[in-house]
Amino acid sequence: MTTNSNTAEEGAAAPAIEPASAQPPRLLRLPEVMNRVGLRRSAIYQRMSEGRFPKCRTLGAKCSVWVEAEINAWIDGIVRSSNQAD
Template sequence: MNAHPQLTENGATADQTLPQVPPPARLLRLPEVMDRVGLRRSAIYQRMSEGRFPKSRSLGPKCAVWVEAEIEEWIHQVAGRDI
């Protein structure tokens, strides 16, 4: 085994030259969405119907999920507003 990292021509290690891959998309269930945004179920669904909150996706008759990146973006938009 080589104890020293391999350096490339520009002096970076092999690990530093790999492209940054974003983490895989996650799907969140309602309890986690509620915890993250601080809203109750009824407020989330009300805002969804008004177009002011990310839409859920259906995975089955009784399974709704939200895309984590969409929830995070909504949080950043709300946090950036002057209320």
């Protein structure tokens, strides 16, 4: 009877290690979101209430942020739908 104490040496999968270049999620404040998407504050909040824009996160009483990746995905979706309509 043999025990298997060296599983890493025998081909067991090692835990996935993220590359050093992987950046943590970035949070955007309203002025940057407005600049990126070309919409005013009221249009952003209107679309959010309709479910047509990424929801913001609240960090405090007067601090709302959006996840950059969600904003980028929304922009990509607009570009894709525009290209399909052509």
